[in-house]
Amino acid sequence: MTKTILAIDGLAAGYEPGAPIVRGVSLAVAEGEIVTILGPNGAGKSTFIKAIAGLVPKFAGGVTLDGRDITRSPAHLLARQGLGFVPQTENVFTLMSITDNLRLAADILPRPERAEKIDAMLTLFPDLARQHQLAAGRLSGGQRQMLAVARALISGPRILMLDEASAGLSPKLVGQVFAKLAEIRHTGITIVMVEQNAKAALALADRAIILVEGRTAHAGKSADIASDPVIRELYLGVAPAKGAA
């Protein structure tokens, strides 16, 4: 069996201790897997992933990354501990050039490795390399998302977490971003992604969990969830497939 890289155990999190938004969610992510977190609006998907990333207070439960307890790690240390996070909005420094966005994230690496890692990202994202001195604020939505992913990848994380990477993108661009994620996965990086776009996410991910009101309502293989008409209709806002009434 593949080893578990990220283990979340009974996580409760939110902004006020008396009113947790995430209420006891557990999830074990195997190395090299893509897991997507789905669910209706307000289910606590973003809060869940932000709590793992150290941006939302945790009230109970624990998180381990490759066996190391990171429950109390502050957000800025998680990048060094192997966790890359791409926020949903405002996920690039718009006033900085593409190169400076990458340099900033590379600054946590030992000095000799920095230039090499920046070059590696510009090779992985040739669109960014062509205009690397451009201010990130002038990039299109899709390019911005690519830069946000590159920024999170530069420190060489074991696990990449994305909060609605497809939000606001055209279907064509969603396809491009997800194709890039599939490519990244083949380099051995585990991916956890919160998604509204259930159809595209289920097509990419190996497994999915569905959060409803801060709790796990369903969990299983993406293919099973995608083909379950009840789940599709109840939680994912996807009309039942033809013939599956």
Added chain:
Amino acid sequence: MNLQFIADGLIMGALIGLGAIGVTLTYSILRFANFAHGEFLAWGTYFTLALASGFGAMFGGSGTIGALSFGWPVLLAGILAALLTGLLALVLDRILFAKLRERGNAIVMVMASFGASMALRSLLEFFFTSEPAYFSRDIQIASPLGLGIRLTPDQVFLLGLTLVIVIVMERFMALSPTGRAMRAVSENPVLARVSGVDVDHVIRATWMIGGALACAAGVMLGITVQIRPFMGFDLLLPLFAAAILGGIGSVPGAVIGGLIVGVAEASAVQIVGADYRAAIAFLILIAVLLVKPSGLFGART
């Protein structure tokens, strides 16, 4: 028309600009208007004065360098005092602002900075009295530079020093990891944290740099005019006018803003009389806020 006022305005503007760098960095990175920043100028100057007298007493005399009115004791004292002023800013943050920051209320921090300003100023009056002091009482001969402009050797040196400090600061912000981290926190603190930036380190760097540059500005004022406990407080409005005119967060903007405010004040003295000098910074501030709130080089309001 005698153009001397432009030279005077540039000298004043240079030191306003140096002080405004701290204001603009604090405003953009810590997200509050620090009204105690003027006191850093005054404290830095008194630190320098005290250390310089100490060095003078220890090593004998207060020998001057070339045609300047001051010597190595003042320069060495200035460097140490810049460090001390940075530390003073750090201590003030630790005992006052850090606690308020956790509660996330910017208005409370602004009010607290008013209180800190009064306390710091009163301490200076207590230790040094409100009598003006001077680094040197020698009278310097100003040399004509053409167009009716005359500058003293001190003024030439201080303009040059400002230019060097501004270039170093601009390069530091553009190229160093700490400068990049400061820009990142200024734009988006959450993204900075997930990118691995230690925000506490950035806050410490901001106070150290702001304090040290305030000290440099204060010493310039002390050398060209005089040293008083109120010297920083009286400059507060021009400092904020310069920072906002230049665009919050922009280091070159703060200095160019400072030069514009300095020259505008000096011109006002020529045109409408010295009584209205203090109103000029205020008018510039209002005009910028009405016409272009993001300032000359700023990306946000």
